[in-house]
Amino acid sequence: MKVEDTFLPGVKFLTPQRFGDARGFFSESWNRARMAASGLDHDFVQDNHSVSAATGTLRGLHYQSPPHTQAKLVRCGRGALFDVVVDVRLGSPTYLKWVGVDLTADNGKQLLIPAGCLHGFVTRVADTEIVYKCTDYYAPDCDGAVRWDDPDLGIDWGLSTAPILSDKDAQAPRLSEIDNPFTYEAAL
Numbered sequence: 001m002k003v004e005d006t007f008l009p010g011v012k013f014l015t016p017q018r019f020g021d022a023r024g025f026f027s028e029s030w031n032r033a034r035m036a037a038s039g040l041d042h043d044f045v046q047d048n049h050s051v052s053a054a055t056g057t058l059r060g061l062h063y064q065s066p067p068h069t070q071a072k073l074v075r076c077g078r079g080a081l082f083d084v085v086v087d088v089r090l091g092s093p094t095y096l097k098w099v100g101v102d103l104t105a106d107n108g109k110q111l112l113i114p115a116g117c118l119h120g121f122v123t124r125v126a127d128t129e130i131v132y133k134c135t136d137y138y139a140p141d142c143d144g145a146v147r148w149d150d151p152d153l154g155i156d157w158g159l160s161t162a163p164i165l166s167d168k169d170a171q172a173p174r175l176s177e178i179d180n181p182f183t184y185e186a187a188l
């Protein structure tokens, strides 16, 4: 498994090995011992799976607040998406900085997101499927969103037209309008 650091502490790109043959390929998409051997032992407890029918579907920017923060391991099962992580850990050296990465079914790349970061993605092709592991269960009372186009974050989503959003995402507040519950030390 290839592990690449990003300039956001704890945000990493992971690419598991693929064994190709005439039928296609096989890959262990997640192996806890192999992750632990790279110092990345996370106790994932929930798998999520969503399919977005249209190109330009944007889901995010989402988080779960304490005591139910979530670290995530994200990959694209079908199609292609641009995935974005924003560091909102108060005290972080990269506070308010963001990283974007193309995750596709073909490149097999995965994104490891520590707790204390906002997560969102936009689809690049129709019928794109995302699957991701979470280190805590869904907690609706802790589920939060920040607007995708928050001017304080300045994310370049690579969009030429307005994205398709859920009502929740279309009405999300700016980061400056929420009581940020994340601190750098606690989130590491």
Ligand SMILES: Cc1cn([C@H]2C[C@H](O)[C@@H](COP(=O)(O)OP(=O)(O)O[C@H]3O[C@H](C)C(=O)[C@H](O)[C@H]3O)O2)c(=O)[nH]c1=O
Residues within 6 Å of the ligand: 048, 050, 059, 060, 062, 063, 119, 120, 121, 137, 138, 166, 168
């Ligand atoms: C997140 C979640 C949602 N749900 C239910 C609640 C709603 O009735 C329905 C759709 O939820 P939502 O519109 O929040 O789904 P997304 O917009 O894909 O949200 C996700 O997208 C971004 C990219 C994320 O990283 C989060 O995991 C998550 O916020 O699924 C559940 O039952 N369990 C869950 O863990």
